[in-house]
Amino acid sequence: MLAMSNTQTAAGTTPEARIEALAALCKASADPLRLQILRVLRKDSFGVSELCTLFDIRQPALSHHLKVLASAGLVATRREGNSIFYRRSELGQQAGLDAVQQQIFEVLDDTALTPELSQRLLLVQQQREDNSRHFFQHNAHKFRQQQDLIASYEQYAATVAQVLDDAPLPQTGTALEVGPGDGAFLAELSPRFRHVVALDNAATMLARARATAAAAGLTNIEFIHGDTAHPALAKLQVDCVVINMVLHHTPRPWQILRDVAACLAPGGVLLLTDLCRHDQAWARENCGDLWLGFDPEELAGWAHDAGLMDIASIYLAQRNGFQIQVRLFGHRGLHP
The missing domain is CATH 3.40.50.150 (Vaccinia Virus protein VP39)
Known part of the structure; x- marks a missing residue:
C-alpha cells in the first residue's frame, strides 16, 4: 500500500484546500442575518420569496447571502418547477469540517427565534396550510x-x-x-x-x-x-x-x-x-x-x-x- 503524501490530510484534501474551506465556513457564519437564515432552516426548507418575507429583505440582497452560505456548504438547494427551495446541508459537506459545522448548528438550535421572526414564520406556515386546505375545500368533487x-x-x-x-x-x-x-x-x-x-x-x-x-x-x-x-x-x-x-x-x-x-x-x-x-x-x-x-x-x-x-x-x-x-x-x- 502506498504511504499517504504529507501534503494530504486524512480526509483526502490538501491542507490548503482545508484552510480555504474553513475560511469560507467562518466567513459565512460571521454574519447575523446568515445565522438567522440557518436557524429558520433547522427543520424546514423555504423558497426565496418566503425567505424575503421572513427577513423583510429584497431578493437581490438575500440572494447574495444565500450564495455565500451555499459556497460554504451550509445550505443546499432543490428546484421545484420554477422555484428554488433552500435547506440546511447535512453534516459532512466540507471534508474534515463536519464537527465545526455541527457546533454552529447546535449553538443556533439552542438559540430562540426573536418574537418578530417567530410571528413571521408562523404566518408563512399558516399561508402554506391555508393554500392546501382551500384547494381541497374547493376541489373535493x-x-x-x-x-x-x-x-x-x-x-x-x-x-x-x-x-x-x-x-x-x-x-x-x-x-x-x-x-x-x-x-x-x-x-x-x-x-x-x-x-x-x-x-x-x-x-x-x-x-x-x-x-x-x-x-x-x-x-x-x-x-x-x-x-x-x-x-x-x-x-x-x-x-x-x-x-x-x-x-x-x-x-x-x-x-x-x-x-x-x-x-x-x-x-x-x-x-x-x-x-x-x-x-x-x-x-x-x-x-x-x-x-x-x-x-x-x-x-x-x-x-x-x-x-x-x-x-x-x-x-x-x-x-x-x-x-x-x-x-x-x-x-x-x-x-x-
Whole structure:
C-alpha cells in the first residue's frame, strides 16, 4: 500500500484546500442575518420569496447571502418547477469540517427565534396550510380525477394493504388514518381494527369519507375534523397510523410524523405512502401539492427524529414517470 503524501490530510484534501474551506465556513457564519437564515432552516426548507418575507429583505440582497452560505456548504438547494427551495446541508459537506459545522448548528438550535421572526414564520406556515386546505375545500368533487393525474388509489392500495397485513402488530385495537381522502382505505382498516379514527382538516373531504363509510356499512369509524395537533390525538394510543398520499400536501410533514409518533402505542406502526421526489411542477396547481415528493432518506430522517425506525420499504414505479414509496416505520428498539 502506498504511504499517504504529507501534503494530504486524512480526509483526502490538501491542507490548503482545508484552510480555504474553513475560511469560507467562518466567513459565512460571521454574519447575523446568515445565522438567522440557518436557524429558520433547522427543520424546514423555504423558497426565496418566503425567505424575503421572513427577513423583510429584497431578493437581490438575500440572494447574495444565500450564495455565500451555499459556497460554504451550509445550505443546499432543490428546484421545484420554477422555484428554488433552500435547506440546511447535512453534516459532512466540507471534508474534515463536519464537527465545526455541527457546533454552529447546535449553538443556533439552542438559540430562540426573536418574537418578530417567530410571528413571521408562523404566518408563512399558516399561508402554506391555508393554500392546501382551500384547494381541497374547493376541489373535493374532483378528488379522484386529480389523484389519478399522478397515482390513482388502485395503483397502490393493494400493496399498502399487504404491507399492513405483514406488519408486526402485537395489537389491532385502534387505527388512525390521517387525511382519508374520499374514504376508500377505510374499507381496508375497518375489518382489521376494532376502532378506526379518520382525521382530516378539510370539512368537505371528511364529509366525503363519511359518506363512503356509510355506503359501505362501516360502523366502527370515528370522524374528527382537524389536523394532527387536535387535542383528541393526545388522548389516543393507536396500534397503527396510516398516511396515504398526504404529506406532499402539508406545510410541515416532519411535524405530522412527530405528532402521530407520539400517539403510537408500544409496538405500533406507521404506514406511510407518498411520492418519491419528482420535477413535475404542474402538480402544484393541478393537484394542490406543496412538495414535489420526497427523497426516501428525507422521510427516514424525519421518522428517526420522531423516534421511529424503518421496518420495510417498497417502491412502485408508475407508467407516467412518478414513483411511489410505501414505508413502514415503528418505534426504535421495539421492533426487530
